[in-house]
Amino acid sequence: MTIREVKKSPRPQGESERIAYYIDTTPWGGYGSTEVVTLIDANGTDISATNLVGVASVFGNVITTPLVVNLGKGIRYRLQIQWVLTGNTWEAFCDIFGED
Numbered sequence: 252m253t254i255r256e257v258k259k260s261p262r263p264q265g266e267s268e269r270i271a272y273y274i275d276t277t278p279w280g281g282y283g284s285t286e287v288v289t290l291i292d293a294n295g296t297d298i299s300a301t302n303l304v305g306v307a308s309v310f311g312n313v314i315t316t317p318l319v320v321n322l323g324k325g326i327r328y329r330l331q332i333q334w335v336l337t338g339n340t341w342e343a344f345c346d347i348f349g350e351d
Contacts, residue, residue: 254278261346264322269304273315274332274343281312283336288316291329298328307332322349 257274264270276282286307290299305317314332322328328347333340 255343257343257345261348263350264347265350269318269320271315271318273313276312279341280336282334285335286314287333289331293327324349
């Protein structure tokens, strides 16, 4: 069984903060290609278009997400990070809790 939830999840993030998160893919065997980052709200709606700014980047086995922005106080979000390695699609996630 694969552990998909990242350490230190959930993470707090203030309403006015703009944070890029990162994940080291080494425990899954590393990074191959095709990183995709998605932000899901508490209703299960993909809000990436309005709450992610910029593009994901990769350096070695580390994927850095676009900036996560404009989170609402008291709302729990899920940041999902996918990548492909040797034909397999892997996904990790981090829950983010909006705060003041």
